[in-house]
Amino acid sequence: MGLGMLPIRTATEAGAAQPLLSVRDLRVTFAMDEGVVRAVDGASFDVLPGQVVGIVGESGCGKSVTMRAILQIVDKPGRIAGGEILFRRRLGQAGAETEETVDLARLPPRGSAMRSIRGAEIALIPQEPMAAFSPVHTVGEQIIEAILLHWRQWRPDGRPLSRTEARQITGDLFRDVGISMPDQRVDAYSWQLSGGLRQRAMIAMALSCKPRLLIADEPTTAIDVTTQAQVLALLRDLQRKYGMAIIFITHDLGVIAQMASYVVVMYLGRVMEEGPVDEIFHAPKHPYTRALLRSMPSLYGQARVALPVISGSLPHPFNRPSGCPFHPRCGDVLPGRCASRVPSLQPVGERQSASCFLYHDVADPA
Amino acid sequence: MTAPSPGGAATPLLEVRNLRKFFPIVKGTFRKVVGNVRAVDDVSFSIQEGETLGLVGESGCGKTTTSRCIIRAMAPTSGQVLFHTRAGKVVDLVPMSRKQLRPLRPEIQMIFQDPFGSLNPRMTLLDNVGEPLLVNGLRNRRERTDRVAELLRLVGLRPEFMHRFPHAFSGGQRQRIGIARALSTNPRLVVADEPISALDVSVQAQVLNLLLELQTRLHLTYLFVAHDLSVVRHISDRVAVMYVGQLVELAPTSAIFKRPKHPYTAALMRAVPVPDPRVPSGNGALKGEVPSPAAPPSGCYFHPRCQFAEERCRREPPPLREIAPGHLARCHLADQLTLETPASGAGGR
Ligand SMILES: Nc1ncnc2c1ncn2[C@@H]1O[C@H](COP(=O)(O)OP(=O)(O)OP(=O)(O)O)[C@@H](O)[C@H]1O
Ligand SMILES: Nc1ncnc2c1ncn2[C@@H]1O[C@H](COP(=O)(O)OP(=O)(O)O)[C@@H](O)[C@H]1O
Ligand code: SF4
Numbered sequence A: 001m002g003l004g005m006l007p008i009r010t011a012t013e014a015g016a017a018q019p020l021l022s023v024r025d026l027r028v029t030f031a032m033d034e035g036v037v038r039a040v041d042g043a044s045f046d047v048l049p050g051q052v053v054g055i056v057g058e059s060g061c062g063k064s065v066t067m068r069a070i071l072q073i074v075d076k077p078g079r080i081a082g083g084e085i086l087f088r089r090r091l092g093q094a095g096a097e098t099e100e101t102v103d104l105a106r107l108p109p110r111g112s113a114m115r116s117i118r119g120a121e122i123a124l125i126p127q128e129p130m131a132a133f134s135p136v137h138t139v140g141e142q143i144i145e146a147i148l149l150h151w152r153q154w155r156p157d158g159r160p161l162s163r164t165e166a167r168q169i170t171g172d173l174f175r176d177v178g179i180s181m182p183d184q185r186v187d188a189y190s191w192q193l194s195g196g197l198r199q200r201a202m203i204a205m206a207l208s209c210k211p212r213l214l215i216a217d218e219p220t221t222a223i224d225v226t227t228q229a230q231v232l233a234l235l236r237d238l239q240r241k242y243g244m245a246i247i248f249i250t251h252d253l254g255v256i257a258q259m260a261s262y263v264v265v266m267y268l269g270r271v272m273e274e275g276p277v278d279e280i281f282h283a284p285k286h287p288y289t290r291a292l293l294r295s296m297p298s299l300y301g302q303a304r305v306a307l308p309v310i311s312g313s314l315p316h317p318f319n320r321p322s323g324c325p326f327h328p329r330c331g332d333v334l335p336g337r338c339a340s341r342v343p344s345l346q347p348v349g350e351r352q353s354a355s356c357f358l359y360h361d362v363a364d365p366a
Numbered sequence B: 001m002t003a004p005s006p007g008g009a010a011t012p013l014l015e016v017r018n019l020r021k022f023f024p025i026v027k028g029t030f031r032k033v034v035g036n037v038r039a040v041d042d043v044s045f046s047i048q049e050g051e052t053l054g055l056v057g058e059s060g061c062g063k064t065t066t067s068r069c070i071i072r073a074m075a076p077t078s079g080q081v082l083f084h085t086r087a088g089k090v091v092d093l094v095p096m097s098r099k100q101l102r103p104l105r106p107e108i109q110m111i112f113q114d115p116f117g118s119l120n121p122r123m124t125l126l127d128n129v130g131e132p133l134l135v136n137g138l139r140n141r142r143e144r145t146d147r148v149a150e151l152l153r154l155v156g157l158r159p160e161f162m163h164r165f166p167h168a169f170s171g172g173q174r175q176r177i178g179i180a181r182a183l184s185t186n187p188r189l190v191v192a193d194e195p196i197s198a199l200d201v202s203v204q205a206q207v208l209n210l211l212l213e214l215q216t217r218l219h220l221t222y223l224f225v226a227h228d229l230s231v232v233r234h235i236s237d238r239v240a241v242m243y244v245g246q247l248v249e250l251a252p253t254s255a256i257f258k259r260p261k262h263p264y265t266a267a268l269m270r271a272v273p274v275p276d277p278r279v280p281s282g283n284g285a286l287k288g289e290v291p292s293p294a295a296p297p298s299g300c301y302f303h304p305r306c307q308f309a310e311e312r313c314r315r316e317p318p319p320l321r322e323i324a325p326g327h328l329a330r331c332h333l334a335d336q337l338t339l340e341t342p343a344s345g346a347g348g349r
């Protein structure tokens, strides 16, 4: 077994609540001419098998970079500068599967272990829908290729898959994701599809390897509300049908409330608060979560009155505040405490955690 | 809120009558016209001075085309766009030439969806914001600089920023710059096409607040186009809903959110994911896609997706009619249906 693999225990021994993915103190930096951008600066969270985890946060807070780090596809000049990404991978034949925990942060990005995980166990629906498909091949060809590459996922008995069979599976996937006339759409180019159809084709592509973890990076930001509702319903059905875990990234709190069972709130590359969806929306602890929730226009709010806003703006990435990253904008800032030490993410109440000195006095080492 | 005319009735600042915009579909070497995309098909509404009319609908239903016809960025196929000028005259913008429109341009301005694309990256803020002033004859650089400083302050930006280029600003700041630019000519009507869709939640609230505040201070009138119903609910006095180039409902904001009369409006509202996990919403209630405006369905355009559709709906196109005072809907069953939305309940969190 390659570098960074820490065999832990088999599936039969593992408790149901053991995380599928456990991100610990992850750090990703971009070394630029002007200085170092700490895009992800000590982020920690878990994803349980079959769970839908929502990640929210303002633009630039490090959501996409965290996801790209999990897949080891961080763009140059970025690199994983610290932390662990523990993933419980599946090994062996169907029926006699075992599991082992590997630290993805320590696998070589282009090595065979990472390649097989990236393809077969973790799939990404990327933020730029146009970039996901090549314009010179039909959508069907690209999905057929992906299925052929991961044929073992479809054929646990080890019999290889023919092209015709892969094409059939593609048709079935298209039906699964609600693409009408799948036999014709298989031969379409991505630029011939409407935004909603392209999104569905991309979900079909992600499902082509039967992932255990699907990462959806703002999958509905570019589409309108009715298509969004259809795509959300689709993801919910597929999650139930395939039993996969989903990390759902968005800055739309409505989408988070309706999709996620567990929520992670990020700010400047760190986790500010996390907990079950109901607690996050009805008993938010962190001042940032509270401010974010207050600033939303609501379907039944009072019309034409000013919304409470978070004062100031996101700091420039080269200008990270000292201490608590939220302190320059925080209404509850504690003089003498918040600006000098970085609050660590600690349990607050029974099921939530927050990085805030209002609740504890534990700081992270500088 | 509105300035009553001497007769007592409020004068609309803008009155759109039977507006149509067709795009010809051409085929073959002889570029024969084989059909029309009926992007806007017989749309009528008016906006009172100081009022905000929200215009909503799915992508492709004709919102942008309607806005562009009103600001005369494109020539309508037919209809009237009556504008009550500052000089007190009512003029129809539709038949006007570019030259005739020029003196009216300062009174009608537009804010665009894309804060990045709508500014010239090679010009400083001073030139970006000051350009409409220059075009409208403010040649004195000193006066222009003073005016730009005043505008930047108005939208909450520091005047010292005026010598910087747009790339140095965040999305929300760029949208403020776009707003400053639109306000530079002292407009009376501002057409905003999805002005905050591209922004972050926390920044959306700041820009919405700014638009509300500026409206009160400068007595502006807004046509506010959006697909986010919570935002429209927040800013509008009245809401118009478009489907396949036509208005299907038009009513005061509170009425339409509490009791929509058109099944399409109700479906749009149910599609919004409410930011409360205890209110199930945002489900795929509305199946299928918007029909092509080149080949709309028979009868009621909405019938293939309508859960209440009956035989008559497939044959007879319903007229837009008044269901309650000031509440128009284009549905045969508008006065019989009781439509539920997440906002019809007791509401409030
Ligand atoms: N290729 C890169 N080079 C340099 N800096 C980068 C690069 N990619 C990301 N960053 C920086 O990393 C930080 C986090 O970016 P990231 O894309 O993860 O944000 P995000 O939370 O996904 O935001 P959004 O909501 O806009 O998608 C930002 O400060 C960004 O400028
Ligand atoms: N220049 C054009 N040529 C042909 N069709 C167009 C053009 N502009 C818009 N359309 C069509 O008109 C309809 C309405 O478009 P648009 O006004 O942009 O909708 P919205 O702003 O509501 O999304 C769509 O079917 C669109 O494809
Ligand atoms: S640690 Fe201090 S500054 Fe940071 S969120 Fe808590 S109270 Fe505010």
Ligand code: SF4
Pocket: B262, B263, B264, B300, B301, B302, B303, B306, B307, B308, B309, B310, B313, B318, B330, B331, B332, B333, B334
């Ligand atoms: S007219 Fe008929 S099909 Fe159209 S919206 Fe009303 S009930 Fe539905």
Ligand SMILES: [Mg+2]
Pocket: A063, A064, A065, A127, A217
């Ligand atoms: Mg991102």
Ligand SMILES: [Mg+2]
Pocket: B060, B063, B064
């Ligand atoms: Mg548009």
